[in-house]
Amino acid sequence: MIYIKLFWAFFQIGAFSFGGGYAAMPLIKQQIITNYHWLTMKDFTDLITISQMTPGPIAINSATFVGNQIAGIPGAFFATIGCVLPSCLFVTFLSWAYNRYKNLSILQDILESLRPAVVSMIAVAGIEILLPAVFPSGSLSFLPGQVKLRPVLYFAAAIFLLRKKKKDPILVMVLCGIAEVAAQLLIPG
Amino acid sequence: MNKKILTNIFLSTLYLSTFTFGGGYVIVTLLKKKFVDELHWIDQQEMLDLVAIAQSSPGAIAVNGAIVVGYKLAGLPGVFCAVLGAVIPPFVILTVISFFYTAFKENFIIQAMLSGMKAGVGAVILSVVYDMGGDVVKEKDPLLIILMTASFIAAYFYHVNVIFIILAAALTGVCKTINRKLRNEA
Numbered sequence: 594m595i596y597i598k599l600f601w602a603f604f605q606i607g608a609f610s611f612g613g614g615y616a617a618m619p620l621i622k623q624q625i626i627t628n629y630h631w632l633t634m635k636d637f638t639d640l641i642t643i644s645q646m647t648p649g650p651i652a653i654n655s656a657t658f659v660g661n662q663i664a665g666i667p668g669a670f671f672a673t674i675g676c677v678l679p680s681c682l683f684v685t686f687l688s689w690a691y692n693r694y695k696n697l698s699i700l701q702d703i704l705e706s707l708r709p710a711v712v713s714m715i716a717v718a719g720i721e722i723l724l725p726a727v728f729p730s731g732s733l734s735f736l737p738g739q740v741k742l743r744p745v746l747y748f749a750a751a752i753f754l755l756r757k758k759k760k761d762p763i764l765v766m767v768l769c770g771i772a773e774v775a776a777q778l779l780i781p782g
Numbered sequence: 783m784n785k786k787i788l789t790n791i792f793l794s795t796l797y798l799s800t801f802t803f804g805g806g807y808v809i810v811t812l813l814k815k816k817f818v819d820e821l822h823w824i825d826q827q828e829m830l831d832l833v834a835i836a837q838s839s840p841g842a843i844a845v846n847g848a849i850v851v852g853y854k855l856a857g858l859p860g861v862f863c864a865v866l867g868a869v870i871p872p873f874v875i876l877t878v879i880s881f882f883y884t885a886f887k888e889n890f891i892i893q894a895m896l897s898g899m900k901a902g903v904g905a906v907i908l909s910v911v912y913d914m915g916g917d918v919v920k921e922k923d924p925l926l927i928i929l930m931t932a933s934f935i936a937a938y939f940y941h942v943n944v945i946f947i948i949l950a951a952a953l954t955g956v957c958k959t960i961n962r963k964l965r966n967e968a
Contacts, residue, residue, distance in 0.1 A: 619944045649872025650842030661880035680841030684849040699959045706955035709930035716911040717937040723904030744901040751905030766902035773898020
């Protein structure tokens, strides 16, 4: 049953993504591309891009989007429920336990050890989005014709705007998009 | 009165979830503004603890933040209203986008736009990684740096399942607690 599969896939995403936002991304990718083949890498990248531009957490946006693509609105419904249910159970339980015990030291140690792992997994997800944009053959190769120059330029400009000018990430991404539209309209071939 | 609280919880999370760009941490701050500073329904110190719970739990921080506030103010019905309010906006927005996605995927302008934005998304993500990684390095704890390096190698070169990496890191944290407890007793 596709609804149960969607529910279960996103239940795992909800249950194992610690740290919010980007931290869910590697898990979402693992589930919907590697394990279930629901989206192609290109669709996934589009989804992340769309998620960045709309309000709402990446995990919930993904659940709704993938559910809709795979099994229509009921699919979106089951995927989204699956995605929030672990939070509801876990956080409600913790809120209750907090009132009783108020000692969270083991939780704090777990969190502290999770953070470095989460950083690395986000890094991997970022690299896997960036590399195919720059190297059309999919592998690292710096021979002429094997590197797309415009994405390299956008990336450098984006890093400059984000780090030096402290510009808003959504604005920076939209500017990269507009630059590519202009380039394709103006440069023939 | 109870009905008024539930309505208020639902409308607040609905509103915040619709108009807040920039992720969970922003929503948590706004929840604090609303329920601590404006309505005075939760006191400052307790809100800090609730935020810690929201951040340390799995799942989206915006949803978790809604849950802790909902539970605190009105128990399980409060949780229900808060989650409903937090989830409806992204559900509706992404359903509409998904409906048009197949059509606009073929569109030349949108194709070019999304393709150009990929480099931007990559930059945004790596910039976040730089900040988060910097915070980890600043702690000057070799164990954390080893964990970070090992996770990267496992994920990037060996394609180890993400869930295993998370469980292994969590287990390291548990060992740390046990280790400290033992040392304190000795």
